[in-house]
Amino acid sequence: MPQPPVPAALLASIDSPADLRRLGRSQLSTLADELRQFVLDSVSRTGGHLSSNLGTVELSIALHYVYSTPHDRIVWDVGHQSYPHKILTGRREAMATLKQLGGISGFPRRAESDYDTFGTGHSSTSISAALGMAHAARLKGEQRHCVAVIGDGALTGGMAFEALNHGGFAGGAGLPDVLVILNDNDMSISPPVGALNRYLARLMSGKFYAAARESAKSVLKHTPLYEFAKRFEEHTKGMVVPGTIFEEFGFNYVGPIDGHDLNSLIPTLENLRDAKGPQFLHIVTKKGYGYELAEADPINYHGPGKFDPKIGLQKPTTVPKPTFTQVFGQWLCDMAAADSRLVGITPAMREGSGMVEFERRFPTRYHDVGIAEQHAVTFAAGLACEGLKPVVAIYSTFLQRGYDQLIHDVALQKLPVVFALDRAGLVGADGATHAGAYDIAYLRCVPNMSVLTPADERECRRALTTAFHQDHPVAVRYPRGSGAGVAIEPQLDQLPWGQGELRREGRRIAILAFGTLLYPALEAADKLDATVANMRFAKPLDRDLVLRLARSHDALVTLEEGCVAGGAGAAVLETLAAEGVVVPVLNLGLPDEFIEHGDPAKLLSMCGLDAAGIERAIVQRFGATPLALVKPAETERTAAA
Incomplete structure (x- = not known):
């Protein structure tokens, strides 16, 4: 197991946010430098998310410095930007076990720390x-602050806007005391970041501005000038800051400010x-700030494996x-x-789904819809209604978010949409x-839906072609x-629809393999002299x-890298x-539990x-030898012979 890097002196003294809050403001810049270097050294030894975490160092320090965590709640979205938070909350040494069996998670987990207030592996939930x-704090009479940190990519998810719509609505429960922080690391808004904008941010977040605004409203409320003043305020702020949309949701907008400037972050x-x-x-x-x-290359440094920070990725x-992702990417270009x-x-996974080359070659036929899986599915349905053949490249776990749309907008209308489900099974x-x-x-129970489970690279290409030609x-x-x-093989051949194949003929036990577990099944079958079928569908x-x-063997074994229940x-x-x-x-398949x-x-x-x-499970169930499966009468005849 990799050893953790040795922290510099100031960081070594921080075992909890309480230690952080004892530091003087003048020490925080030094701490940020040390923390950024520790993140870089640590991730280079274990692999993990890098670019996003180098960008949240100052924010993590400022949040834990200003708020009384864990009493005050901080929700990180997406969770892969939370490494500095983990380091500051007592898990500095545990970073050596990041994403390893028995080690700490790459995402916030409630079971891991009291400071991880909400598990956020999927985006747009914070x-x-x-x-x-x-609202729970209000109902319970507790005085606590609640903060959601959301990235600009996660903000593209419809669920985030549903929450904003609710958050600024003063219903019977009243308006919540909640802060949403948009961590914007992609939009081109650098010009407003500077001394003037820092001043405006402090001004608009301060009590004087809020009191002056409310006082002016009370004075003008019953005069013809009220609506004019209200519109003037919004438009004036909108000329300086792009916050009008959030104000319309009922939130008081402040910013944008430099997220790497502690002298801006902390007072704001x-x-x-x-x-x-x-x-x-x-x-x-x-x-990637600071490295x-x-x-220069935040995409390739988004989730690197182990590397030498002095040299970089090689x-x-x-x-x-x-x-398999590359196989899909090549097939997509060839089929197009x-x-x-x-x-x-x-839905915002161009690199992860292998679509970089497709975008380059077919830009007008490529659509990245952002982190909006529901929209991606229904958008595909609309394309299919007009005679096009949409292919939705999506991780299996993310399609769960578009399940209603898959049923009601695609399957119910029997539309020819291909879902290329990457990351099926365990992802490590x-x-x-x-x-x-x-x-x-969750797919095989839906009418009009078919599910293919290719066993290898060649069969994956053929399965995709087969899927594309269905109606x-x-x-x-x-x-x-x-x-x-x-x-x-380079050609675009199809598989015989709905047909599996025998890959090994044996005796008494037949293993029915769905997907890539065909190959360990064949290995186990050699030991047991079992039949193996590549089911494909x-x-x-x-x-x-x-x-x-079933009629020619004494027992069947089914094998899949998916949940057994309903599989x-x-x-x-x-x-x-x-x-x-x-x-x-x-x-045989994945047990009825979440696999870490x-x-x-x-x-x-x-x-x-x-x-x-596989061999062990078959032997435990049916006996040590194929002979143990034989019916009693046949066993007696064999023994007599």
């Missing part, structure tokens, strides 16, 4: 959560801490096997060249929030990383193959029950889904 906490936060009602602070930060290589010396109807859609370091454990179960919605699920290394299930194997194995059981076929069945972060191979082994685990 404002809703902070509003809930603020102190003013806003004492303000009543919903407040909105707009700060500007820079991804020149990450500043290209691999050997050519690695293509990942062959069919002008194809349109590619991603990103843990439970990003694992694609449920897609087979109804189809999902193709594939895991993170590379597969078995099967050579990819979770829906429509190859019923003929299932029934044939592909359940589909096999339903088929057998419907046909009145009685045969022992062992369903860690090395993917180790996690699969812990779930019993590697070759040794």
Whole structure:
């Protein structure tokens, strides 16, 4: 396990925010420098998110300096920008275990620390959560501050605007005392950041400005000048700061200010801490701030593996096997060249979903809709209504957010939308929030929907082509990383619809493998002399193959890298029950629990889904040898012979 870097003197003295709050203001800049260097050194040893965390160093210090955490609540959104927060809240040494089995998470987790007030692996949830906490404090009669920190990317999610709409509404419960901080590290608004804007931010967040504004309102309220003054105020602020939209939601807008300037952040936060009602602070930060290589290339330094900070990221010396994401990206370009109807859609995951080259080659047919999975699905439905062939490249875990739209807007209308489900199954370091454990179960129950489970790279390309040519919605699920290394054929061939294939003929036990677990199944089958079927389709299930194997074998084993409850194995059981076929069945898959972060191979082994685990489970259920499966009468005949 990597050793944590040695913290500099000031950072070494900070074991909790209480220690931080004992420092003088003049010491905080030095602490920020030390904390930024510690983040860089730590992530370079373990891998993890880097660019975003280098950009939140000063904000993390300022928040814990101004607010009495954990009594005051801070919700980080998206959670991958919370490393400085973790370091300042007693987990400095634990950073050496980041994203490793048994170590700390790369996201906030309530079970990990009292300072992690809300788990935020998916984006755009912070404002809703902070509003809930603020109203809860009011109902319980507790005096506490609630802060939501949301990135400009996360703010593109519709849920964030739903929360803003509610937060500024003075219903019977009254207006909450909540602060939303927009951490803006992408918008081009650097000109307003400076001395004048710092002054305006302090002025607009201070008590004098608030009192003067309310006094003017009370004086002018019943005069013809009231509406004019109100419009003049909003338009004047709008000329200086881009906050009119947030004011319309009912929030008092302050900013933008420099998010790396503690002399701006701290007094502004102190003013806003004492303000009543919903407040909105707009700060500007820079991804990768303080590390020149990450500043110049924040995308590649977003989530790097281990590297030498003095050298930076290096290209691999050997050519690695293509990942499933790369297979999809190449197929998307090839299919788009062959069919002008194809349109590619991603909810803010261009790099993660392998669509960089597609955007370059087909810019008018590429749509990044932001972190808005619901819109992505219904947008695809609209395209399909007009005869186009949309392909939605989306992580399995993120499609969960567009499930209503998938059912009502796509499946109900039987629209030919292809869902390319990346990160199906376990994802390793990103843990439970990003694992694609449920897609087979939540998709196969939807009418008009089909689900393909390719076993390797070549079959993934063929599965995508097959899905594209259907006249109804189809999902193709594939895991993170590379597969078995099967050579990819350049043509755009299809698979026989709804048909699996036998990959090994054995005796008595038949393993029905769905997806990439086919290969450990084949390895286990060699030890057991078992039959192995590559099922390829979770829906429509190859019923003929299932029934044939059930009638010619003494036991079936289903295998999938997804939840057992409602999964592909359940589909096999339903088929057998419907046909009145009685045969022992062992369903292997992910257990009914959230799987934590860690090395993917180790996690699969812990779930019993590697070759040794599959063999062990079969032996434990059915006996040590295939002979143990034979019916009693047949056993006696064999013994007599």
